[in-house]
Amino acid sequence: MTGHEGQRPGGRLASGTGERVTVRVPAKVNVQLAVGGARADGFHDLANVFLAVSLFDEVTVAPAAELTVTCTGPDAHQVPLDATNLAARAAVLLAERHGLAPNVHIDIAKDIPVAGGMAGGSADGAGALLACDALWGLDSTRAELLDICAELGSDVPFSLVGGAALGTGRGERLTELPVGGDFHWVFAVADGGLSTPKVYGEFDRLNALVRVPEPRASAHLLEALRTGDAAALAGALSNDLQPAALSLRPSLRSTLEGGLAAGALAALVSGSGPTTAFLVKDPREAAVVAEALLASGTCRAARVASSPAPGAHQVQPRH
Ligand SMILES: C[C@@](CO)(OP(=O)(O)O)[C@H](O)COP(=O)(O)OP(=O)(O)OC[C@H]1O[C@@H](n2ccc(N)nc2=O)[C@H](O)[C@@H]1O
Ligand SMILES: Nc1ncnc2c1ncn2[C@@H]1O[C@H](COP(=O)(O)OP(=O)(O)O)[C@@H](O)[C@H]1O
Numbered sequence: 001m002t003g004h005e006g007q008r009p010g011g012r013l014a015s016g017t018g019e020r021v022t023v024r025v026p027a028k029v030n031v032q033l034a035v036g037g038a039r040a041d042g043f044h045d046l047a048n049v050f051l052a053v054s055l056f057d058e059v060t061v062a063p064a065a066e067l068t069v070t071c072t073g074p075d076a077h078q079v080p081l082d083a084t085n086l087a088a089r090a091a092v093l094l095a096e097r098h099g100l101a102p103n104v105h106i107d108i109a110k111d112i113p114v115a116g117g118m119a120g121g122s123a124d125g126a127g128a129l130l131a132c133d134a135l136w137g138l139d140s141t142r143a144e145l146l147d148i149c150a151e152l153g154s155d156v157p158f159s160l161v162g163g164a165a166l167g168t169g170r171g172e173r174l175t176e177l178p179v180g181g182d183f184h185w186v187f188a189v190a191d192g193g194l195s196t197p198k199v200y201g202e203f204d205r206l207n208a209l210v211r212v213p214e215p216r217a218s219a220h221l222l223e224a225l226r227t228g229d230a231a232a233l234a235g236a237l238s239n240d241l242q243p244a245a246l247s248l249r250p251s252l253r254s255t256l257e258g259g260l261a262a263g264a265l266a267a268l269v270s271g272s273g274p275t276t277a278f279l280v281k282d283p284r285e286a287a288v289v290a291e292a293l294l295a296s297g298t299c300r301a302a303r304v305a306s307s308p309a310p311g312a313h314q315v316q317p318r319h
Helices: 086-097 120-135 142-152 156-161 198-207 219-227 230-236 241-248 251-261 283-296
Strands: 021-038 045-065 068-072 104-111 164-168 171-178 182-190 266-269 275-280 301-309 313-315
Touching: 021 120, 021 198, 021 219, 021 230, 021 301, 045 120, 045 156, 045 219, 045 230, 045 251, 068 171, 068 241, 086 120, 086 241, 104 120, 120 313, 142 156, 156 164, 156 171, 164 266, 171 266, 171 275, 182 230, 182 241, 182 283, 198 241, 241 251, 251 266, 251 275, 251 283, 275 283, 283 301
Parallel strands: 068 104
Antiparallel strands: 021 045, 021 313, 045 104, 045 164, 045 301, 164 171, 182 275, 182 301, 266 275
């Protein structure tokens, strides 16, 4: 990995700052997303194998008269700047737990596609949490931060942890996984987002007459991650939400086919979509597949990334 200047292990407060804290947080791809039947609380039990990838948002917090949010980047217009923003919600939850007023300005430099199944909002929630914890000198434990993350959303704990992890329950209970090498990816960004609850709803509709089995992590997949074997990982990738995402957005089929025709080892929808993910052999193949995807006109952008990537971590603020 490059570009982690100023990284502080554990995301602790840079000594002597107190004015501005910046945290960088990765996107994710689900290399396996096994989905169980709908639970009474509306969620689904999962075996969710997360892999963090090297597309990052940066969340900067600074003291302010009141809680405000700004966002920059190509997708910034799609990000809510009110109290529903996951970064704002993180600041409020942490402040409440410590009897503080959440008087911070939060600036999000957004590079993760919005509503694309790459957990960009979750990344900003985890980033704001770690950044406010440092700004306010709270020194929360990892367990305290993970607890707040789980309250913010099912994917948020993984954004804090990064690397690779198996998420069980609704995806919030994490077991970190060993990864034995780098994997290379191309992500095709679609026009417009897909709503996560709608995709889970479509999964329920498509499986209404089926007995959905208990979700389980694949031993082959965990072994492929552990050994860093891209060909084996390609054979083990799976996403139970893919039929639902394709049902809601049939045009994704041609994007998946286009990337495979251009030489990707495997293709799948990322999480609830509509971003599609292509596992490739190396960075050179990544460039070839990205160019072919763009030329095909079946996606809005093609992004190259590698994994695993580190979880939320503090970096030097940009000036
Ligand atoms: C599908 C996944 C795969 O990692 O990610 P995305 O593709 O959205 O990034 C996740 O399960 C998304 O997690 P996240 O986006 O944090 O969802 P939450 O805010 O907790 O829940 C939003 C809604 O999604 C549905 N939901 C979410 C998680 C889960 N295990 N079962 C569900 O049914 C519920 O309808 C819930 O109300
Ligand atoms: N900081 C944020 N960044 C992006 N989206 C956010 C954020 N906070 C709340 N949202 C909302 O979350 C929705 C899902 O966005 P995102 O987390 O990017 O996608 P996904 O859930 O598919 O991974 C968006 O449509 C937006 O309304």
